[in-house]
Amino acid sequence: MSLKNHNHWAKALPYLAPALIALAVIAVYPMFYSLFSSMFSWNLHQPHLRQFVGFRNYIDLFTSSRFLNSLQVTLGYSVLSVALSMILGFITALLIQKPFWGRGLVRTLLIIPLIIPPVVAGLLWRVFMLEPDLGLVNYFLSVIGIQGPAWLAQSRTAFLGIVIADVWVYTPFVMMIMDAALDGVPENVRESAFMDGATYVQVTFYIVLPMIRAIAMFTLLFRFTTVFRMFDIIYIMTTGGPGFATEVLSIFSYNTALRMFRMGYANASVITMAFIISLIAIIIIKITQRMGGSRVWDK
Amino acid sequence: MNMKKKVLPILLILMFAASMVVYGARAQEEAREEVVVGALARQISSALLPFLDEFEQETGIRVTIEQHSADALHDKMMLGAASKAGHFDIVYVSPSWFGAMVENDYLLPLNDYYEKYNFDLDDFVGASVDMCYYEGGSEIWAVPYVADTKVLMYRIDLFESASEQQAFKARYGYDLQVPETTEQLRDMAEFFTRPDEGLYGYGAPMMGALNWVWALTKIWTYGGNIYDSDYNVIINSPESLKAWQWAEQMLSYMPAGVLAWEYGEHLTYMTQGRLAMTEGYYQFGVTVNDPDQSDMAGNIGYAVLPRAPESGFATGKHVIGGGSLGIPSDAQNPDAAFTFLNWMFGDKDRALVWYLNGGAATRSSVFESEEVLAQASWLEDLHPIAIRSLDEVAVSRPVIPEAYMVLDAIIDGWSSVGLGNQTPASALAQTEREIARILAHRQ
Numbered sequence: 066m067s068l069k070n071h072n073h074w075a076k077a078l079p080y081l082a083p084a085l086i087a088l089a090v091i092a093v094y095p096m097f098y099s100l101f102s103s104m105f106s107w108n109l110h111q112p113h114l115r116q117f118v119g120f121r122n123y124i125d126l127f128t129s130s131r132f133l134n135s136l137q138v139t140l141g142y143s144v145l146s147v148a149l150s151m152i153l154g155f156i157t158a159l160l161i162q163k164p165f166w167g168r169g170l171v172r173t174l175l176i177i178p179l180i181i182p183p184v185v186a187g188l189l190w191r192v193f194m195l196e197p198d199l200g201l202v203n204y205f206l207s208v209i210g211i212q213g214p215a216w217l218a219q220s221r222t223a224f225l226g227i228v229i230a231d232v233w234v235y236t237p238f239v240m241m242i243m244d245a246a247l248d249g250v251p252e253n254v255r256e257s258a259f260m261d262g263a264t265y266v267q268v269t270f271y272i273v274l275p276m277i278r279a280i281a282m283f284t285l286l287f288r289f290t291t292v293f294r295m296f297d298i299i300y301i302m303t304t305g306g307p308g309f310a311t312e313v314l315s316i317f318s319y320n321t322a323l324r325m326f327r328m329g330y331a332n333a334s335v336i337t338m339a340f341i342i343s344l345i346a347i348i349i350i351k352i353t354q355r356m357g358g359s360r361v362w363d364k
Numbered sequence: 365m366n367m368k369k370k371v372l373p374i375l376l377i378l379m380f381a382a383s384m385v386v387y388g389a390r391a392q393e394e395a396r397e398e399v400v401v402g403a404l405a406r407q408i409s410s411a412l413l414p415f416l417d418e419f420e421q422e423t424g425i426r427v428t429i430e431q432h433s434a435d436a437l438h439d440k441m442m443l444g445a446a447s448k449a450g451h452f453d454i455v456y457v458s459p460s461w462f463g464a465m466v467e468n469d470y471l472l473p474l475n476d477y478y479e480k481y482n483f484d485l486d487d488f489v490g491a492s493v494d495m496c497y498y499e500g501g502s503e504i505w506a507v508p509y510v511a512d513t514k515v516l517m518y519r520i521d522l523f524e525s526a527s528e529q530q531a532f533k534a535r536y537g538y539d540l541q542v543p544e545t546t547e548q549l550r551d552m553a554e555f556f557t558r559p560d561e562g563l564y565g566y567g568a569p570m571m572g573a574l575n576w577v578w579a580l581t582k583i584w585t586y587g588g589n590i591y592d593s594d595y596n597v598i599i600n601s602p603e604s605l606k607a608w609q610w611a612e613q614m615l616s617y618m619p620a621g622v623l624a625w626e627y628g629e630h631l632t633y634m635t636q637g638r639l640a641m642t643e644g645y646y647q648f649g650v651t652v653n654d655p656d657q658s659d660m661a662g663n664i665g666y667a668v669l670p671r672a673p674e675s676g677f678a679t680g681k682h683v684i685g686g687g688s689l690g691i692p693s694d695a696q697n698p699d700a701a702f703t704f705l706n707w708m709f710g711d712k713d714r715a716l717v718w719y720l721n722g723g724a725a726t727r728s729s730v731f732e733s734e735e736v737l738a739q740a741s742w743l744e745d746l747h748p749i750a751i752r753s754l755d756e757v758a759v760s761r762p763v764i765p766e767a768y769m770v771l772d773a774i775i776d777g778w779s780s781v782g783l784g785n786q787t788p789a790s791a792l793a794q795t796e797r798e799i800a801r802i803l804a805h806r807q
Contacts, residue, residue, distance in 0.1 A: 109439065110464030110765050112446040122739030131776075197621040198562070198638075220783055223624070304572030307623040308779025323435055325768045326442075326464075 094341075103333035109326035112360075134309055135317040139225070139293060139338075142313055146231040147288045153232065154239020155281075159269065161240075162247050172244075177238040187361035189299025190230040203256060215244065216245040217303050220310035227299050227311050231292060242284045282353040286346055293342050314338045398426045399700050402441055402452040402466035404687075405431035409426060411721035416712065419707055425700045434458065441692070448694040453701040457497060457506050457690045463763035466498045466505055471690045473503040476635035477702040483507070483710050489751055491684040491758035492726035498763065500593070510724040513758035514581075514682040514750050515649055518542060518551075518641045519635060519660065522556060542667045546585065546610055546680065549641070549670045553617035556640035565617035567639045569625040570782065576771040577683055579778035582607040582679035584759050586672040590770060590799060595806040599774075600796035606672070608788035611782055623782050635660050636796045643669060645685060646750040653742040662742070664759040666747075666749040669757055677756075684758040687722070725750075766802050773798040 103122055128131045161172055176217065178186065194200050197214035203213030217228045249274055258268045274281070296315040299305070305312035305320070312320075314326045322331035369594075379469040394432040403409035411433050416427045432440065438461055441593050443452045457465060464469045476481070485493050485508070518525035521538060522528055532540035536551050553565030557722030583589065588603035611798055615622070619633065626721070630649050633639045635658035644652070655661040691701045691710075708714060711731050719730045730736060731747040775797030785792070 108765070109442050110461070111468055112443060113468075131772075191624070198619055201795035215624070216620045219623075220785075301447055303624060306575065306775075306779065307570075307783055308575075308776060311781075312778075320772075326771075 098334045103336050109330040122330045135312050135314050139313040143292045146226045146292045149232045150236045153236045155243050157240040158243035176237040178234045183297040187298040191302045195226050225312050230238040246280040250276050286349045399453040401429045402455040407722040408724050411723040450694040450696045453695040453697045458687045464765040471505045479704040487727045489754035495688045508726045509689045512645045512685040514643045514751050515751050520663050520665045543670045545670050546672045557617040558585040565619050566642050567630040567642045570623045571626045576774040581682045582611045587675040595803050597800045600792040641794040649746050655773035664745050679756045681759050682757050683761045693799050770803045
């Protein structure tokens with residue numbers, strides 16, 4: 066570090082200190098404490114028997130069929146939910162780009178799922194939409210002659226149910242971001258392409274998408290980190306069941322910490338979860354940078 | 365000048381010491397007079413508040429009730445007990461924490477206090493007393509506070525209909541009456557299952573933790589258990605197999621979504637007339653005949669849960685819900701704490717007023733009180749069933765510290781049967797292996 070830079074930091078430090086201290090107390094300390102605690106056999110029922118066990122909790126995690134099931138469920142849920150919400154959000158954003166009568170009202174109605182509290186969204190899907198006898202989904206299926214399943218009472222359909230609920234809640238978020246990004250694409254660029262004989266699909270894939278890729282990747286990153294940590298909607302809808310068919314990592318950690326009180330083991334699962342999220346985030350950032358979208362991340 | 369310099373610090377030190385002595389004495393005096401109760405943030409806790417002034421006037425002991433959510437109370441209590449912080453003098457003891465609290469010496473045994481105060485348990489229903497003992501031991505660790513268990517609820521119009529009785533007898537060869545055995549219950553559930561009419565024979569919640577409640581209580585009903593007194597795992601027994609085979613059959617007579625039913629759904633179905641029978645906690649039984657809350661008001665009867673034919677029991681079995689009040693081993697004022705417990709819960713009249721304020725019923729005299737029965741006409745039918753169920757049906761859940769892992773193994777096993785992934789026999793074998801692994805250190 067040059068002398069000039071050193072002086073620069075020395076001058077800035079007093080101003081940065083309060084924020085740095087606050088960050089250290091509310092973010093860095095808990096993270097390191099979790100990491101530290103994950104090395105202990107620590108049951109809240111017997112806190113005085115806390116014992117250092119090194120990486121034993123991590124070994125136990127990766128040999129536990131229940132944890133591996135949670136990991137598999139979480140990954141499947143995340144990939145499916147993010148992919149569907151990204152695709153649907155983008156398509157919806159394209160549809161509302163063109164002016165039409167009542168466009169403002171449609172935009173407002175479309176974002177309603179996003180402003181509903183997650184607990185209410187979970188209840189809404191569990192009771193009013195997916196309930197086998199009283200729910201709207203099975204009612205509409207019966208209208209076209211299909212007998213709907215007991216959605217949340219069977220492994221596969223319960224998994225599908227929580228994906229649908231997540232997509233319903235978060236598609237409007239993707240739509241809003243994409244809508245704003247599409248507004249930033251100059252109209253004359255698209256018009257030039259149309260004049261050159263490009264089709265709507267070609268313009269969308271070869272001109273519009275590359276121009277908004279940085280924002281799209283940022284949305285993708287945000288969605289992944291949100292969905293990977295999802296708890297409330299799933300807990301309300303299934304509590305992780307039937308059996309453990311929808312027990313995502315956050316519910317696994319919750320059960321381990323607050324039902325079994327195995328704090329060290331729970332912290333190990335939380336750290337593992339944070340590690341996976343970070344890994345996914347790094348991959349998405351690297352891909353974005355390679356695609357030439359570094360502007361968003363470097364600033 | 366030097367002298368002056370020395371006097372000032374000495375005076376300051378003396379003043380500090382004197383203030384510490386005075387403060388310490390006051391703090392000690394205050395500690396002697398106050399009892400802090402760690403309670404759940406529920407109406408039953410708030411219903412105690414009107415009594416506190418009267419108790420303080422009579423005894424000079426001030427009682428403070430801190431209300432917390434279950435998780436917050438558990439964490440505060442466990443961490444406090446481990447560090448001997450001595451914050452609480454009385455704590456709510458959930459069956460889920462009971463084993464850990466007893467095994468780690470976080471609770472005081474109360475036998476001497478019971479004797480000293482002549483605290484009489486005769487009037488209390490059996491289930492509420494069972495919750496105060498640990499694993500069949502002779503030491504009593506708590507005072508009864510809240511207790512509940514399930515009763516059978518059935519549609520009176522269906523059971524009393526002449527045409528239904530005739531059709532049932534023609535099909536099964538015996539009279540349609542309130543079921544006394546699990547086999548009769550299964551026949552009647554089958555008989556009344558008419559999805560085309562929107563009617564199902566039976567319904568019970570099985571979502572999340574309610575899953576083990578269904579699976580384990582049926583094992584108990586058939587005479588099986590998870591482990592014996594030496595913690596040898598015995599869940600994979602002929603009794604358990606019969607229980608889970610019966611339970612699997614019963615799923616055919618329930619609405620398709622029961623594996624995802626929380627507490628509410630079976631009552632909603634029952635009060636809408638979509639179930640012929642269900643099993644529900646006593647407190648829910650109060651609402652199903654309430655005209656303000658039920659389309660079936662006046663049309664729902666109560667009975668004890670039916671017994672399994674070869675179990676040797678007089679009734680079915682179900683888990684006790686609720687909790688008790690104990691005194692932590694680090695309590696600052698254990699004598700004052702029990703004085704309050706005795707004053708509040710050892711007195712029949714006060715227990716009645718507490719119940720009428722929104723408290724819980726754990727005494728037969730409260731269930732049978734004219735004032736209570738006058739609150740609703742259907743309570744005269746419900747309360748005798750409730751008392752019998754709390755005496756004979758209710759069984760304590762596993763309360764050892766590993767209980768949650770054991771119960772999760774049961775959830776895993778029974779779910780695989782409910783989802784059609786395993787037979788009861790293979791699921792029980794798997795469940796036994798998993799529980800044996802969890803309890804291996806106890807051998």
